[in-house]
Amino acid sequence: MATLTADRKPALRKELEGLLGRGAVLSDPDELMVYESDGLTLFRALADFVVFPSSVEHVSAVVKLANREDLPFVARGAGTGLSGGCLPAEGGIVISLMRMNHVLEVDYDNQFAVVEPGLVNLHLSWKVGPEGYYYAPDPSSQQACTLGGNIANNSGGPHTLKYGVTTNHVLGLEVVMPDGEIVWLGGKTRDSQGYDLVGVFVGSEGTFGIATKIVVRILKKPQAVKTVLAVFDEIDHASAAVSAIIARGLVPAAVEMIDQLTIGAVEDAFGCGYPRDAAAVLLVELDGLAVGMETQVERIEAACRESGAREVRTAKDEAERQLLWKGRKSAFGAYGRVSPAYMVMDGVIPRTKLPYVLRRVNEIVDAYGLRVGNVFHAGDGNLHPNILYDPRTPGEEARVVAAGAEIMKVCADVGGSISGEHGIGLEKADFMPFIFSAADLELMQRLKHAFNPDGRCNPGKVFPTRKTCGEAGPVAYRPHAIEEQGLAQRF
């Protein structure tokens, strides 16, 4: 791919402004810095341009221009990603979809909505809420992250245990292909014929094209919701309770675990009512019909007690329920109370391996002289060990990265995966061989080639590039430009 020369840049800026209008193109290095990373600030790169299209025709025109100039391009939503997936290549064009944030159509009878990619996840639930509907996938960043970004990463969230991840809720996509062609994949009907192009596009981390319209399913809000808090003095007992709940034939909407270190941070920050002396708490949510709910809550409580819970209580009212969830959803932000920085891991393991893997995570982090907080989707075995560290201490960041690699290896060795919902991006690209053979990766490359033959669309992501993992050295931590200005914290 070409590198843009300084004397060519003003002409291209002018052309982009002609396509998109004034105020829709950034090229000043100060402005570009805001877009040099996503939620993972370990990696940074500067684009030549950041553009703000407001229609599919705009996106297509920009992509065609990028092709003509042989420049790389990458789509970007809210930039809350945690794997460097929407990082620009050095140079090229960042296509921000934040102006394409409309709900275009809602069909309540057929239970779908057509939205633009820049729409914030939670805003869709707000839109359809008054009619008794909601959008099920609920990543912790749902107040900020966009549906386009969710499509790229196949995002999850606590309630995916019962309702599935993003891919289970997407029916159709209007896509600007990497050559600029506008194509519909799937549609509004539940089935579509031929290969499941929607299925492979979701989770392709922005390397197959740019979604410009998204058809998602909306669900009826459940009649009743109950949230149970179970308190454990031993983390192994909490892990055992997860299996016990499943063994009783229950499918809760969510089963979340929060460990002692995290409880301390959350209680400091919000006072959610988690007991500080507990080794771990489980947050178990049931939803569905009001009838029969008590029977199921009793089964959950019994499963927790028999696994050794010292206390089990059910939120009395919606206010208490919201408070319990606030602790869970805000845990990442609360780590700021106990550590200047942290790195979040995203491994997945078979549920029955939970006790073993949690022990190994603690041993590994201990061995590196670091601390770890765990807050995660225990019900589907999606771990989030958060390794705490101080970026100002020389060498500490390198130890974090090394410990993270070991944790991913443990997840892989027990038959798990290196990412459950955050994506591979740049961060984990070199760890793909932990779980995929050369032949597996080759087939993925061919699939990519079918969508993105020239490789200009989000280059450098997903696939391993460096020869060995040891060579993977992220740049030293620097606060993001907007953090420096006090406009945001990392979460």
Place this chain on the structure above:
Amino acid sequence: MQAAVLEKLRGIVGAPHVLTGVELSPYVVEGRTPEAAAFPGSLDEVRRVVTLAAESDLPIVPWGGGTAAAIGTPAPRAGLVLGLRRLDRILEHEPGDLTATVEAGRTMADLQSSLRERGQWLSLDPPDADRATVGGVLATNASGPRRHLYGTMRDHLIGLTVVTGEGTVVHGGGKVVKNVAGYDLPKLFVGSCGTLGVIVEVTVKLRPVVDDERLVAIPFERLKDAGAAVRTVMGSDLIPNAIELLDAEALRALGLMGAPAAMVIGFDGVAEQVAWQIQELGRLVQGAGGEPRPVSSDIWPRLGPAAAEAFAAPAAVMRLCVLPTQVGEVMEQGSATARARGLASAWSGHAGVGVVTGALAAGGERPAVTGVVDVLRDWRGIARACAGYAVLDSAPLAVKEAVGVWDDAGAAGRIMLRIKRELDPKNVLNPGRFVGSM
């Protein structure tokens, strides 16, 4: 087939597992007899058979239980049937993980009965479960009435092992229920009709078996009224696991009731939930239709194919994918267009998800091909007018050729073709059978 190739084939899988000549009669599709059938006993044997076939320019037809053998356009050359019936083991089932890894040749019924012994099930109920294999269900994206609540194979599949047309063993996905590492290769194989790889091992998510499950039927005077009732149910607090709409012919085939139309609806959960929902259903549809009546659970496996079973030998069966609210209307229109051309039809459908099946009667004397073709074209037109599409599930070859099995896939079809060329460059796997004559 060259004798040398046949010899090599026998060398790989063992002579008793290679069929030729008259032994091939079960594998004749649309009057075409394959050149041989081979039944490998391991992943490695599959790999070697595919490699041999690819080297010998022999097209491969992956074969599970043969229940979907008539799907698609037959390949110009019948080639080699690669049967997976010997690969039928459950490789892993850890109940605490709610996952299982199974070989592709195991039948759905055998898988379900093993899982059920340990209190779990794969939440998928395609027809012909005693013959349909897990790999075949995956490859054809087959499903049944319970897809209303539980979804289709794409919602349960978390990993697979395939042999590509070049004889390479590839794993996609994994064994954990949540996984975004790399591209979602398993999705690519769902409904791919054996055109991208031979599916050998499959890993799926499971659910605990339900405490209680019941089916009820409500008769209606008109399909349109039944369709309106579906809308009422979908907008309510009820959580049915199936909502089927059936016309008089389909009802007759099931021996359910004599009514112009009926909604058959299923509920599961703890006993008190099932009971409450049936009661609430009665209240919701009061006045619109008759009283909900209990239906024997034996009827479950026959609900999906009800329309197709209405006639001893239907002239054609077509599947129309539309929006849920359009189902009643589509059935009425479809029925009327057939009648207008002098043919009887039967209709059933997964009303809550908008998948409708129309079957065309062969008539007293065999109707002219042109009459059948005209009706099927009308039906496809109805689906398209609903912004949907229609696929010809079964019909004589002449009808298939005239109507086209698959609907127009538009610009997406070009991407599919590119994928096929990337993944199966020698076009060894089920050539010509799929969308866009891939």
